Amino acid sequence: MSRCRFYTIVAALGLIGLIGVTPSPAVGQAPKSGGALNVMLREDLPQGFAIHETSTISVVWPSMPCFNNLVLFDPLKPTESLDTIVGELAEKWSWQDNYRNLVFFLRKDVKWHDGKPFTSRDVKFTFDMLREAPDAPAKLRINPRKDWYANVEGIEAPDPHTVIFRLKRPQPSLLALLASGYTPVYAAHVPPAQYRTTCVGTGPFKVKEWRKGEFVEYVKNPDYFVKGRPYLDGLRYVVIKERGTRTAALQAGQLDVAFPGETTKTAGEQLKKAVPQLVVTTVGTNVNDNIIMNIKKPPFDNPKVRLAVSYAIDRRALVQAVHQGGGAVGASLAPRPYGVWGLLEKDLLALPGYGKAEDMKARARKLLAEAGITAQNPLRVEMVTRAIAIYVDMASFVINELKQVGIEAALKQIETAQWHAMATRGDYQIGANLTGLGVDDPDGNFYENYACGSPRNYSQYCSEEVMKMVDQQSQELDPKKRLALVHAIQKKLEQDAARPMLDWRMDYFTVWPHVKNLVPHHNIYNFGRMQEVWSDK
Amino acid sequence: MASWILGCAMATRPIGAEIALGEPVAAAGPRGLGSTLARFARKKPLGAAGGVLMLLIVLTAIFAEVMATHDPIATDAFHTLARPNGEHWLGSDHLGRDIYSRIVHGARVSLIVGLASTLLGSVLGGIIGLLSGYVGGKTDLISQRLLDILQGLPLLVLALILTASLGPSVENVIIAISIPIIPRAARVIRSSVLSIREMQYVEAARAIGIPHLRIAFRHILPNTMGPFIVLCTAQLGSAILVEAALSFLGLGVPEPYPSWGRMLSVSAAEYAQKAPHLVLFPGFAISLAVFGSNLLGDALRDTLDPRLRGA
């Protein structure tokens, strides 16, 4: 073979190899610019775009396109973890001093939607406000995630494009908390109250109009700092309160994208059957069903009774009965593959409520008998739940299970307006609850829901031993050791039956096939940025 | 009872002089219940049909446990959204609950709520109307204004605000639906009382010295029975509809009582493509109940007081 020919062949092979190896965009097509999408909203925004003053998907989902975070979970990866974090307003970041200082190097080419430049001052403003620093220039009317920043000692902005978070002790999770849809950066020159009516952000889309009760309309931000993004020209989030009507709208094509967490397994199957070209993706939501028990009051101050309740409820039967199979069993952190901290299957089986139903119920009856409760002398309690169908269905099933072991629970429905106040006050005995977690992270979860004195620790559970372990894992830098600690904590929590976990809800996220690159995460709160989404229409 | 009602209702025709003083209004003679009903059925076939329908529904409500095939709140995860079949006569819902049994038990809830609120509202309103119409003068004026206030609001809006205020429970829903009925009942009874009050036998009774209260309750009241019954049947229909609307909006009868209105809210429409029976059957149930009560009410009104036709 002549040398010339040889090199040609090698070059040809190399070219073929290169083409084969070059990563192509998601579906093998080149993204197109242009087009607009209609996205489902199940209710009007409760407090406008004020993400920092609320904890509901109804604000986060329609507001995310307007904002940017310092960092965000990679939009294209469904499973979130510290390894999938990418930069948004922060170009680079680095942990220093053994994870005690977090330094962010900010982008230099970012403008707010009103034209003013973005600087480190905005970051310091936002997070000083969030952690309620004594010299914070502004205050939030309601600050539900203040505890996320309990470990932040100070924030410095030495120059317009550098921010340093100084922590009291090492906390690798802080980065995960900052990557959630719940942690956008507010503008320092905008009063926080204004976010309840309009949105001034740096994000890929600008708010064109918010017609109250009807829709939120976005247009592309022409000065967005990521060149070539967003692909879409506009977005419209349409409010349809009536469940049947909004499913019909999705089916008829008036909506292109469903609302995260709203499509049950049955609904997804029905949609797919009616319109086979719809794309239905099964994802986790990071929302769990759980039982809260007031451990400060009888009868649930008795740990045996609590444990019995946990044993009595057949988790897998619940998933089948209440969600028609659209749920996953797990302990206090989302199970794999939806989360990275979940207990392994073999550990789960050893927990109350996960084994064979008859054995579990027998154990429950035994425990109750030790507390003097039998079929002849049943325990009568009142179970509270929110007056919403998804809660009530779940509570009804639980009541049925408890009946079989000698606990007679009467259902009391509490209106939304009173639920949190009642639960925080501890004005109940036992309740069927739903908890949505903004991040799949032990710090984000344990401090909020199990720490002594935390307002959302509805059970008022307080265990020094567990809190020590929580603090320990929060500072643990070795991922393997940390995982082991987190597993141990989850097992202990289920054994103490402070807040028995029932299951983790799944979503059958549905979009029309022309919607590309909208990758749902196993967490409804973090994939709404819409930056990478394009429309093939 | 029925013949007494029909009998005294017939006495509301303007024949006042025939009614002896001191006696309660005479029954329709020794004709007997059976033949009265037979006559009614012959003259008003539609009304009779309505009556039979209502009777069926009442019986269903009373004997719900016997007529139902399943426990209405028992879920069955393996037979969700089943089409009507041998096991589930009207199919099953998204949690596997038997729709037929839920409709049967729902009859009880809808009827209880409908009847209780109608009776409560009509009786209270009737008493107010009776006293207001009989006493007249300032009392009448003031109570009319108060009733105006209540009546100024559409039924559903007032019921909405009341259920939001009082919270979700069967008792509160009954109260919430009965309150808007009060002014309407009071109006009807009052106008009936006004026309009776002027009759000669009442004047005569006063002249003799029979105390007011006795006149009001022994002479006037029985003669308002006709309009009262008509009013009740008319309001029963709208009470059932309002309860359904409230449940649909989420403010009505709470779990675990199966309510026809709530069966239509939330999940029914969502799964309607796969299981249209979820939406159709409860709606039919509501419509049938109201239809029957309307038919019966119409016929009763035609029989009891032709002058009220068209009200």
Next chain:
Amino acid sequence: MKTYIAQRLGIAVLTLVGMSIVIFVLLRLAPGDIVDILFAAAAYVDPAARTEIMRELGLDKPIWAQYLDWMRQIFSGDLGKSYRYDLPAWDIIRPLIPVTVELAVLATILSVLLGVPTGVISAVKQDTTLDYALRVVSLAGLSMPSFWLGMVIILGLVAWLGWIPPMTYVGPGEDFKLHAIQFLLPALAVGYRSSALLMRITRSAVLEVMREDYIRTAWAKGQSGRVVIWRHALKNAILPVVTVIGIEFAFLIGGLVVTETVFNLPGVARFLVEAILWRDYPVVQNLVMFIAVVVILSNLVVDLLYGVLDPRVRYGD
């Protein structure tokens, strides 16, 4: 006549004041207020923040003080600020009113077009099969929950045509055809019910009139049936029909609440439900008073029309 109107207006004002007190108190009876709902949206309760917000919204004052504030606001033309949206209540309500009014008017027109002719036919052909059939059909209309009818329409459309009417408001200027479709279907759903009522009223009114002596005289004189009916009977039957139309227009609100919800129309009725659930006192109070004013005024108009249409009725003499 003038004194009559003045009298009625005076009474109306008194009634409205009474209603304002009733509404005010009823609303505040409801457990939970806007602050609780704001905390619910935050899934979090903080007593210190609660006191702050109560003070900011003026909810910490005693009830009578709040009522006087509200009255003062109304007389100075200020309809208050929505607790939920932080914007003047009137700004939020204003664009919703035309939608509801249009729907109500359309529904009423449809119900008259459907109800009156069928009522006349039914009366003329009394006790025939046609009469029975029409009566059953119209009674069915009165018996069906209007939200159910709406739901069945939408679900039927999506199942058979794969299409539903637009879910966001399309103004008449933007696309008239789409706008018409968007409003006709819910107007039909609501109107069917009203048409049933009108049909029955018309029927019985025409029947009443047909029995009158002068009608029989006209027949005896040999005037053709149709002339008799249309000229004499209908003219005198108009009265109760107009009364009912007037009353029904006000009662339409109830049907509109659910219909606007099902068809996703941005109207005042649907918004009222939202505001009640949100304990948005300023919005609810003002909306309810607005509805009350409409109801009272329409009653007054109907009564006056009565006076105009029926020479036997005269006021103020």
